[in-house]
Amino acid sequence: AVSVLMASLDSYAAFGLAGRIVAAKTQRAKRLWLLAGAGAMGVGIWAMHFIGMLAFQLPIPVAYDVGITLVSVAPAVLASYVVLFVIGKAVIQRLQLVLCRTLMGLGIGTIHYTAMGAVYFFPAAGPTALGAVLEPTLLAILMSLAAVIILSLAIFVVIVDARLKAAAISVRTSRAHMI
Numbered sequence: 001a002v003s004v005l006m007a008s009l010d011s012y013a014a015f016g017l018a019g020r021i022v023a024a025k026t027q028r029a030k031r032l033w034l035l036a037g038a039g040a041m042g043v044g045i046w047a048m049h050f051i052g053m054l055a056f057q058l059p060i061p062v063a064y065d066v067g068i069t070l071v072s073v074a075p076a077v078l079a080s081y082v083v084l085f086v087i088g089k090a091v092i093q094r095l096q097l098v099l100c101r102t103l104m105g106l107g108i109g110t111i112h113y114t115a116m117g118a119v120y121f122f123p124a125a126g127p128t129a130l131g132a133v134l135e136p137t138l139l140a141i142l143m144s145l146a147a148v149i150i151l152s153l154a155i156f157v158v159i160v161d162a163r164l165k166a167a168a169i170s171v172r173t174s175r176a177h178m179i
Contacts, residue, residue, distance in 0.1 A: 001053050002140070002144060003048050003051040003052040003055070004048075004050075005046075005161070006044060006047050006048040006051060006144065006147060006148075007045075007048040007122075009044065009147075009148065009151045009155075010040075010041060010044025010045060010047075010048060010151055011045060012155065013041065013151045013154045013155050013158070014040075014041045014044075014080075014084070016041065016154070016155055016162075016163055017036065017037030017041065017059060017084065017154060017158060018037065018084055018087050018088055019158070019162070020033045020037070020158050020161055020162070021033045021034055021084060021087075022039060022088055022089070022090060023162075023165065030088065032070035033088070034081065034084055034085060034088060035081075035085045035124050035151075036076050036154065036157075037080070037088075037154070038078075038080040038081035038084055039077060039080075039150075040082075040150050040151055040153075040154035041076075041077075041080035041083075041084065042076040042077030042078070042079070042080040043073060043076070043077070043146070043147050043150050043151070044147055044150070045076040045079075045080065045104075045107070045108060046072065046073040046076040046077075046147075047097030047143050047144065047146070047147035048147075049076070049108060049111050049112065050069070050072070050111075051140055051143065051144060053112075054136050054137075054139065054140045062135075062136055063109060063134065063135060063136075064134050064136065064139055066134060068085075068132075069139070072111055073111075075107045075108075075110035075111050076107050076108065076111055078107065079103050079104050079106065079107025079108070079110075080104075081106070082103055083100045083103060083104050084098070086099070086100050087100060094095070094137060136139060
C-alpha cells in the first residue's frame with residue numbers, strides 16, 4: 001500500500017514538473033527544472049520500487065548494504081531525466097512517447113535486477129555484513145520519509161512557481177490596461 005501511495009505521489013509530482021519544464025522561458029530555467037524533476041521523480045520511482053521489494057519477507061534476518069542501496073537510485077534518476085527531457089518539449093511525437101515508456105520500464109527494471117544481483121543469501125550464526133547495513137523496517141521508514149519530503153517539496157515548488165508566473169502575467173495585464 002505504501003508503495004502504491006508513493007507511486008501516486010511521484011506521478012503527481014512528475015506531471016507538475018513536466019509542466020514547469022514546458023512553461024520555462026529560458027534554457028537555464030528548463031535545465032534547472034529538468035535536473036530537479038529528474039532527481040525528485042527518480043527518487044520517487046526508486047522509493048516506490050524499493051518499498052515494494054522490502055515487502056518480500058524471508059524467514060531469516062535481512063540487512064541492506066547502504067552503499068549499493070543508494071547507488072541503485074541512479075538508473076531511476078537517469079531514466080527520469082531522459083523521459084522529462086522528451087516530454088518537456090512543446091510537441092511530442094508518438095514514437096517519442098513509446099521510447100519514453102520503454103526507457104522508463106528499462107530504468108525501473110535495472111533497479112529490480114540491480115537489487116537482485118546485490119542479494120546474497122548464506123547461513124550464518126549472526127549478521128555478517130561487509131559495510132554499513134540497515135534493518136529493512138528502519139530502511140523502509142527512512143526511505144519513505146525522505147521520498148515523501150522530496151516529492152512534497154517538488155510539488156510545493158511547482159505550485160508556487162505556477163502561481164508566481166500567473167501573478168506576474170496578471171500584473172502585466174493590469175498595467176497594460178492602465179496605460
